[in-house]
Amino acid sequence: MAVTTPDGVRISAQEWGNSQGPEILLIHGFSQSHLSWLRQVRSDLAREFRMVTYDARGHGYSDKPAAPEYYKDARRWADEVQAVIDQVGLRKPVLVGWSYGGRIINDYLLNHGSGRIAGINFVAATAKSDPALFGPGLRFLRPMSQGDLATNIEATVGFLKACTAKPLPREEFEMMLAFNMLTPPVVRGHMGGRPAPYEEMLKSLRVPVLVTHGTEDQLVLVGMGRYTAATVPGAKLSVYDGIGHAPFWEDAARFNRELAEFVRVAHGR
Numbered sequence: 001m002a003v004t005t006p007d008g009v010r011i012s013a014q015e016w017g018n019s020q021g022p023e024i025l026l027i028h029g030f031s032q033s034h035l036s037w038l039r040q041v042r043s044d045l046a047r048e049f050r051m052v053t054y055d056a057r058g059h060g061y062s063d064k065p066a067a068p069e070y071y072k073d074a075r076r077w078a079d080e081v082q083a084v085i086d087q088v089g090l091r092k093p094v095l096v097g098w099s100y101g102g103r104i105i106n107d108y109l110l111n112h113g114s115g116r117i118a119g120i121n122f123v124a125a126t127a128k129s130d131p132a133l134f135g136p137g138l139r140f141l142r143p144m145s146q147g148d149l150a151t152n153i154e155a156t157v158g159f160l161k162a163c164t165a166k167p168l169p170r171e172e173f174e175m176m177l178a179f180n181m182l183t184p185p186v187v188r189g190h191m192g193g194r195p196a197p198y199e200e201m202l203k204s205l206r207v208p209v210l211v212t213h214g215t216e217d218q219l220v221l222v223g224m225g226r227y228t229a230a231t232v233p234g235a236k237l238s239v240y241d242g243i244g245h246a247p248f249w250e251d252a253a254r255f256n257r258e259l260a261e262f263v264r265v266a267h268g269r
Contacts, residue, residue: 001014001087002087002251003054003083003084003087003088004068004083004087004110004226005057005076005080005083006079006083007076007077007079007206009038009057009062009063009065009070009080009086010014010062010063011054011055011056011057011062011063011080011083012054012055012060012062013034013052013053013054013055013087013088014034014041014052014053014054014240015050015051016042016050016051016052016053016166016227017041017043017045017046017047017048017049017050017051017246018046018047018048018049018050019244020048020262021048021049021050021147021227021262021263022048022049022050022057022094022118022263022264022266022267023049023050023051023052023091023092023093023094023118024045024049024050024051024052024093024094024096024259024263025051025052025053025085025094025095025096026041026051026052026053026091026098026265027054027081027096027097027098027101027104027105028053028055028059028098028101028160029093029098029099029100029101029124029146030099030100030141030181030190030191031156031159031180031183031189032056032060032098032176032179033055033057033059033060033061033179033180034053034055034060034180035060035176035179036098036176036179036189036246036248036249036263037051037053037248039045039248039249039252039255039256040248040252040259041257042185043249043252043256044256044266045259045260049258049260049263050089051151052088054084055081056077056080056104056177057071057077057080057100058070058071058180058183058184058187058190058191059183059187059189060179060182062184064183064184064187065073066184066186066187068190069089069227070215071187071189071190071191072098072190072194074107074111074194075107075111075113077108077161078102078104078107078108078110078112079106080104081095081105081107081108081112082108082112082116083131083187084118088266091218092116092117092118092267093117093118094118094119094120094121094260094262094266094267095117095119095120095121096121096123097120097121097122097123097125098123098124098151098246098248099125099219099220100123100191101123102122102123102124102125102126102127103126103127103194103196105120105122106126106127106198106201106202108195109198109201109205110197110198110201110206112131113204114205114207114214116127116234117126117207118263118266118267119206119207119210119212119262119263119265119266120207120208120209120211121203121209121211121212121259122209122210122211122212122225122260123212123213123247123248123263124212124214124217124219124220124224124225124245124246124247125198125211125215125220125224125225125228126191126196126224126240127198127202127214127227128196128198128199128224128226128227129195129196129230130227132221133220133221133223133224133227134220134221134224135162135169135178135217135218135219135220135221136162136218136220137158137159137162137163137198137219137245138165138219140156140158140159140162141154141155141188141192142155143155143231144159144185144188145155145186145188145189145192146185147186148183152181152185156177156180157177158180159180159202159211160173160176160177161246162218162219162245163218163219163244163245163246164245164246164249164250165216165242165243165244166244168230171199172242178267193256198232199231202231202232202235203231203232203233205232205265206233207266208234208240208256208262208266209229209232209234209235209236210234210235210236210238210259210262210263211225211232211235211237211238212225212235212238212240212241212246212247212255212258213226213237213238213239213247214239214240214242214244214245214246214250215227215241215242215243216242216243216244217237217239217243217244217245218245219245220245221246222239225237225239226238236262238258240254243268
C-alpha cells in the first residue's frame with residue numbers, strides 16, 4: 001500500500017498477520033528495508049498480531065529524494081511515522097525500531113508525543129550521540145556513502161558482516177545485500193551527523209518500553225541499550241548473550257517470544 005508524507009514522499013507500506021489483533025509497527029534501520037522483518041511477519045506472530053512494515057524514505061521501494069533536507073530534519077522522519085499510522089489505520093500500535101529505526105521513533109516522540117502508541121521496543125537502537133557507545137562497524141558508513149560503485153559494494157558487504165555475530169547463510173546475506181543496495185549513496189550520506197537530543201524526552205516517557213540488545217553488537221554497543229533502559233522510567237532490558245546487531249534475525253525465536261509477551265502487556269492483555 002502507498003502512504004504519502006506531508007512533504008510529498010511516497011512510502012511503500014505492507015500489512016501482515018491478523019487484521020483484528022494488537023498492532024505492531026516495525027521500523028527498519030539504516031540502509032535496510034521492510035524485508036529485515038521477514039522472520040517476524042512470517043512467524044507465528046502473524047496469527048495473533050496485526051503487523052505493519054514500511055520502507056523508510058530513501059529505502060526499499062519508497063521514494064528517494066536526493067536533497068539533504070529530506071533526511072536532516074527530524075520532523076520529517078517523525079511525520080513519516082505519523083503518516084503511516086494514520087493512512088494505514090493503526091489505532092494504538094507498539095513501535096519496534098531497529099538501530100536507526102530507534103532514532104526515528106525518538107524523532108516521532110519528540111514531535112508527536114506518545115499519546116497514539118501503546119509501547120516501544122528499542123532494538124539495538126540509537127538513543128544518544130556518544131562515540132563511546134558505537135562500535136568499529138561504523139567505519140563502513142562513510143565509504144557506503146561514496147559514489148564509486150566498487151567502493152560502495154565493498155563497504156556495504158563489510159557493514160552487513162558486522163551486523164551479525166556469526167556469518168549468515170549465503171542466500172540470506174545476498175538478499176540483505178540486494179535490498180541494502182537500493183539505498184542510494186547520497187541518501188546514506190544525508191542520514192549521518194544528525195543530533196540526538198532525546199535524553200529529557202526519554203526520562204519523561206510513561207509508556208511501556210522494552211530494550212533489546214546483543215552483547216556482541218559491533219555497531220551500536222550494548223552500553224547504548226543499558227543507557228536507554230536506565231534512562232526510561234520502568235524500562236525492561238533484555239540482553240542477548242553472543243548476539244550481534246540483529247537479534248530479531250539472529251535469535252528470532254527468542255525475539256518473537258519476548259515481543260509477543262511485551263505487546264500483550266502493552267495492550268493490556
